[in-house]
Amino acid sequence: MAEVRIAGLRKRYGSVEAVRGIDLDIADGEFIVLVGASGCGKSTTLRMIAGLEEISDGEIWIGDRLVNELPSKERDIAMVFQDYALYPHMSVYDNISFGLRYRISDRAEIKRRVEQAAEILGLTPLLDRKPRQLSGGQRQRVAMGRAIVRDPLVFLFDEPLSNLDAKLRVQMRTEIKRLHNRVRTTFVHVTHDQVEAMTLADRIVLMRNGEIEQIGTPDEIYSTPKTAYVASFIGAPPMNLIPAIVDRSAKPMVRFGEVSLPLSDALSARAGPDGRKVTVGLRPEHFVTLGPRSGASASLPIKVDVVEPLGSDTLLFFSLAGVEGIARVPPEQAVRQGERMMLEPNLDRIVLFDAETGKAL
Amino acid sequence: MAIAAQGTSAGRTAGRAGGARSWWTLRRRRALFLFVLLAPSLIIFLLYRLIPLGWNIVLSFEHWSLAKPARFAGLYHYEEMFLYDDVFWEALRNTLYFMLSAVAGIVLAIGLAVLVNARIRGRNVYRTIIFMSYPLMVVAVGIIWRWIYDEKTGLINYALRSVGLIDQPIAFLESFSTALLAIMVAAVWQIIGLYMIIIITGMKSIPGHLYEAASIDGANRWQQFYRITLPLLRPSIFLCLMIGIIMSFTSFDLVFVMTNGGPGHATELLITYIYKTAFNVSKLDYAAALTVFTFFMFLILALVINRFSGGEAGQVEISE
Secondary structure: OOOEEEEEEEEEEOOEEEEEEEEEEEOOOOEEEEEOOOOOOHHHHHHHHHOOOOOOEEEEEEOOEEOOOOOHHHOOEEEEOOOOOOOOOOOHHHHHHHHHHOOOOOHHHHHHHHHHHHHHHOOHHHOOOOHHHOOHHHHHHHHHHHHHOOOOOEEEEEOOOOOOOHHHHHHHHHHHHHHHHHHOOEEEEEEOOHHHHHHHOOEEEEEEOOEEEEEEOHHHHHHOOOEHHHHHHOOOOOOEEEEEEEEOOOOOEEEEOOEEEEOOHHHHHHHOOOOOEEEEEEOHHHEEEEOOOOOOOOOEEEEEEEEEEOOOOEEEEEEEOOEEEEEEEOOOOOOOOOOEEEEEEOHHHOEEEEOOOOEEO | OHHHHHHHHHHHHHHHHHHHHHHOOHHHHHHHHHHHHHHHHHHHHHHHHHHHHHHHHHHHOEEOOOOOOOEEOOOHHHHHHHHHOHHHHHHHHHHHHHHHHHHHHHHHHHHHHHHHHOOOOOHHHHHHHHHOOOOOOHHHHHHHHHHHHOOOOOHHHHHHHHOOOOOOOOOOOOOOOOHHHHHHHHHHHHHHHHHHHHHHHHHHOOOHHHHHHHHHHOOOHHHHHHHHHHHHOHHHHHHHHHHHHHHHHHOHHHHHHHOOOOOOOOOOOHHHHHHHHHHHOOOHHHHHHHHHHHHHHHHHHHHHHHHHOOOOOOOOOOOO
């Protein structure tokens, strides 16, 4: 086990800078998830940790060793690839033992380790099969088996669940979590799926355009996003981001056209001067539906455009201040398409972002 | 009663229509359509392959010449071939020896493929240069190499004498010990470009992630080549081997132009011997027996190779 320290890491491809000087300290045994949209630099970062990409600038430390110049095999890492990277001509046993053959000469020890890994991952009956005879989930488990037999300092996962169907993805997600609980080694996992990031990570590193947008626990990232981008990326459905103006003509408020909402004292202190353009962030679950003519002062009049019942809850789509909003309400609440109603937001959960910079206020 | 009769008649009509439909099924129509599409090739195959082969087999059991009517000969020609014909055995030995050029060519082609597949400047130029020998006419290749081997004006003798390695020129194509080897070198030179392209295509179909996984697993370059590249190139290698063996059976023009089977029968292959037997000494019946033997030997070799390749010679797709 080992901590991983990344300092000022950069990757350039000619004139294009894919990773722009990131700093990240990963604790020993921590499960870190690098998440972001395609092209944000998360996979490049992982590949630089693995030694599969040269580092243009910066440092990577694994434990107390600077690994910048070390080849992959000397970094004591194991990696699970998106397309599994199983050797198609070898049996499951040979795939799992491949890495051990270059490290351990004792065949009995290799056999013991492979059988132990196969037992953990439920692969024992499949050891003689070739990869093409396995399902997607089984292949993924073999790839994980190949990693765990090595007992490496760091596990690297490069979008390992992307090729699986939705049901299997959930199942394998749990298996990865279970594996981490069992081995308690440092895990660095790359994904573009925010649900995967939220469910797996001890800490999430959200990347954008080659830079880190925010680092935090899933709860921190979800509840207190540092930027509007983070707010829009994390959460399904994402946070509602409604353009508004700070109005201090009477008591502190934010105004969306004809409608306004009062600001708490804490938010008012950060909201800035009268007339400032802001973006109001509200999670879909932070609304309560009221009748069509509610007398509540902090409520928004809406017309429901679309109703999406999900079983566990119902999503209501509406327009507000020219943008589409979503509210998540309990399923027992019977709402019809086209219905007019008042939505009462939880004012304590409002997040304000500067309209120009997108940074949280 | 009338109504009942009417009903029965209508039922019969419907039954007949239903019967016609069930016979003329979509599957049958598709089969017919495929057969119509394949028919031209099948007819050509029948006319120029199967019928001559059948006729050859019949002819090999007969005494036959252009001047006399055919007589049944039983195993006479085969007996002569296996028991009394030394030239046949020499041609067979040379043909099998010539097959080794396929192995040598494949080994060289793998080396070249690895080199020109590396990230080097101008690799496409190198590939093109190496491949350029393949589309040349075999007769042209034979003439080029006759000049290269020439005792007086040849490039090799000139080079060897220039660096002082030899005093007397070597008659490569006139010597019993070097003539066959010299032709094999020319054959490899011509075919190596094709082998290389087949091997490169096989290499390109190996996913790069396998090498990345192997390097993380601790395998060095040689171990990656030996444990991943070579096993995954098996279909390509067997395809090359099959092509090489076909060539060793059909390299008539190269031998004909370079040595015409000589000196003596030192470069005689089965194919040149068949030709000479049929058209130089007009023993068409005996040539037919030689052809039948060659055909079945080649068939068995092809089946063995295909079995060793797992029935996937030429396959480039990696089942992942």
